[in-house]
Amino acid sequence: MHFNHDNRTGPELAAALVNAEDDTDLEALLRDHDIRRPALDERSAAALRQWAGRLRPVFTAPGATERCAVLNALLDEAAGRIHLTTHDGLSPHLHLVCDDEDVVARVRAVTAGGLAILSAWTGGTRLGACERARCARVFVDSSRGGRRRYCTARCGNADAVARHRAAARLR
Template identity: 60%
Template sequence: MRVNALLADGAGSVYLTTHDGLRPHLHFAPDGQDLQSRVRAVTAGSLAVFTLEAEGERLGVCALDSCRTAFVDTSRGGRRAYCRARCANTEAVRRHRTKRG
């Protein structure tokens, strides 16, 4: 699974912590790491947590062949097929033109 590879690369030392009056929470990188490494670690960790919570159902790849961008489906029904409205419109225009012949 690609999420595991991102975790291995970016978030090698996940740990539970409490500080500054905050509730217990996860840290995905040591405090001393540079900003780029910390962002990579938090992004990988957040993607893993989201994948667990959504049971893998809310991650998608744009259905437009020329795009293929990965996205998180935040729609109410969870049936989104395109990463953005522009891609959906491009595909709708293509289908319309194909029908008209």
């Protein structure tokens, strides 16, 4: 699986928005994901937090059909007109809204569009939610084998320890 600007920025920004805490600096988060002109006021920050709630079911969908339905609803709302761009010296790639749209519209388009492209390429098998019981984080699986189950190695280790302890109690 080859990840580049086209299929990486959108899904990874989507996961970061879903995983954002109440006190996460969203503007810094957008900047970290190469979103241009990321300045947010209170209203646009609130709109993005609401959008993050809409993105979560893309990661937690029980199957491909459900994931497609969720994504189509997001695309209906977020996608404008497909056009090609070469911004920042990148090779030609597709954007779903004009570059002069406001930051909320651009983030909606890049997340919904990026998740749709990734799902089309991988059947949605590269999107997931952490299997550790008390963790609500989601992730994009860019591993070679594509069998990631936890948001971080830390959660994987904590879960292994918990399962080991539970098994020990049963003995």
